[in-house]
Amino acid sequence: MSATSNSPELFEPLNPPPRLLMGPGPINCDPRVLHAMAMPPLGHSDPTFWRYMDETMVLLRQLFRTENHWSFLVNGSARAGIEALMISIIAPGDRVLVPIFGRFGHLLTEIAERCGAETSTIEVEWGAVFDPAQIDAAIQKHQPKLVALVHGDTSTTTVQPLAEIGPICRRHGAFLFVDATATLGGMPFETDTWQIDAVAAGLQKCLSGPPGTALVSLNERVVEAIATRQHIEHGIAPADFEPPLGPKIQSNYLDIPMLMKWWSGTRLPHHTEATPMLYAARECARIALADGLETSFGRHQLSSNALTAGLEAMNLELFGDRAHKMPNVTGVLIPNGIDGEAVRRDMLDCFGIEIGTSFGPLQGKIWRIGTMGYNCRRQNVLICLAALETALLRRGYPARAGAAVEAALGVYDVWDARSTPAALAN
Numbered sequence: 001m002s003a004t005s006n007s008p009e010l011f012e013p014l015n016p017p018p019r020l021l022m023g024p025g026p027i028n029c030d031p032r033v034l035h036a037m038a039m040p041p042l043g044h045s046d047p048t049f050w051r052y053m054d055e056t057m058v059l060l061r062q063l064f065r066t067e068n069h070w071s072f073l074v075n076g077s078a079r080a081g082i083e084a085l086m087i088s089i090i091a092p093g094d095r096v097l098v099p100i101f102g103r104f105g106h107l108l109t110e111i112a113e114r115c116g117a118e119t120s121t122i123e124v125e126w127g128a129v130f131d132p133a134q135i136d137a138a139i140q141k142h143q144p145k146l147v148a149l150v151h152g153d154t155s156t157t158t159v160q161p162l163a164e165i166g167p168i169c170r171r172h173g174a175f176l177f178v179d180a181t182a183t184l185g186g187m188p189f190e191t192d193t194w195q196i197d198a199v200a201a202g203l204q205k206c207l208s209g210p211p212g213t214a215l216v217s218l219n220e221r222v223v224e225a226i227a228t229r230q231h232i233e234h235g236i237a238p239a240d241f242e243p244p245l246g247p248k249i250q251s252n253y254l255d256i257p258m259l260m261k262w263w264s265g266t267r268l269p270h271h272t273e274a275t276p277m278l279y280a281a282r283e284c285a286r287i288a289l290a291d292g293l294e295t296s297f298g299r300h301q302l303s304s305n306a307l308t309a310g311l312e313a314m315n316l317e318l319f320g321d322r323a324h325k326m327p328n329v330t331g332v333l334i335p336n337g338i339d340g341e342a343v344r345r346d347m348l349d350c351f352g353i354e355i356g357t358s359f360g361p362l363q364g365k366i367w368r369i370g371t372m373g374y375n376c377r378r379q380n381v382l383i384c385l386a387a388l389e390t391a392l393l394r395r396g397y398p399a400r401a402g403a404a405v406e407a408a409l410g411v412y413d414v415w416d417a418r419s420t421p422a423a424l425a426n
């Protein structure tokens with residue numbers, strides 16, 4: 001129907017094709033999360049809504065493994081949480097160090113620069129991670145107020161060990177911010193034990209939810225530092241409110257001190273909370289914790305082992321430092337002479353399966369296969385391997401038919417032989 005006719009242009013009702021999302025995220029949502037999101041929104045001064053907010057804070061503390069009281073949501077995708085913490089901690093002119101080992105280190109650099117930071121970077125080639133001594137040396141050289149670091153960088157499929165980085169930052173008086181978007185719920189993440197001062201994550205990877213809200217947690221060191229920037233909007237500020245001396249945070253929407261007022265007992269209004277996303281975050285956290293975080297970590301590792309066994313049985317080469325491979329995303333070098341995009345298209349068109357490509361120096365060189373959250377289960381690993389094998393055979397790659405699934409099944413057989421009946425459901 002033409003847009004110029006008198007009838008409104010309505011389109012068809014939404015009917016997305018069924019897809020198995022085996023890329024680096026987003027992934028298929030757990031149906032329990034979708035169900036929670038369909039619950040009726042409540043008013044923002046409803047005591048039941050406030051109770052859900054408080055419950056979400058309790059659940060997030062357990063997910064982040066922290067005692068941090070300030071563990072809450074920032075509406076917007078994961079980068080909204082990253083940006084909120086960075087813009088609230090960094091005042092213009094502050095020094096920031098970003099160790100970059102993939103695309104998302106560049107994102108942290110870009111955000112730090114936009115915050116007006118004097119930003120220094122160190123880099124390793126994509127596929128590698130830093131030795132803590134390299135970060136230590138860079139901190140001594142640049143004397144940053146903040147070190148901003150990615151945990152698992154989905155662009156390279158490698159994960160930076162963090163246990164030694166927090167203590168190094170503390171020793172030099174720097175704050176440590178970590179982007180755990182791609183790892184939270186899929187592998188151990190110890191906010192307090194690793195001395196991480198502030199962390200942000202999202203739901204759309206290992207937590208089985210949709211994109212659209214960020215999870216953040218910050219400790220008292222950060223709270224104290226940003227208290228000097230605690231401004232409150234005119235119109236809602238109490239009559240006796242005295243603005244502090246620190247510079248105003250350059251974003252209203254992402255102002256962590258104002259968000260803390262909304263998430264505190266005072267419930268000082270800020271934005272209109274994205275109710276379905278609050279419900280989603282609460283349900284994602286509930287599910288991860290009810291299953292047990294260690295169970296979830298084990299399931300991600302098992303899927304990674306089975307997937308990599310299958311890929312290697314097809315003589316495909318994995319990308320990146322194997323000792324630091326993320327358990328939830330696997331990088332695969334596209335074989336010489338194979339059109340990587342044609343294979344991805346075949347997988348989507350023939351099987352409804354999405355796998356990822358990559359960016360920057362890895363564009364056109366690797367595929368990225370995710371096994372995370374709700375999708376991290378044996379049937380999906382097997383279906384994905386079978387589909388990839390078929391697509392490769394169609395494009396002339398000399399794989400031995402059936403070898404990939406057989407190798408992956410071998411990994412599961414060993415696991416089954418050692419496991420309890422409950423674990424076998426994975």
Ligand SMILES: Cc1ncc(COP(=O)(O)O)c(C=O)c1O
Pocket residue numbers: 024025077078079080104150152153154155179181182202211212
């Ligand atoms: C490591 C990492 N950080 C940050 C982001 C950004 O998340 P979002 O797109 O939800 O803002 C992603 C998304 O893929 C990611 O993998």
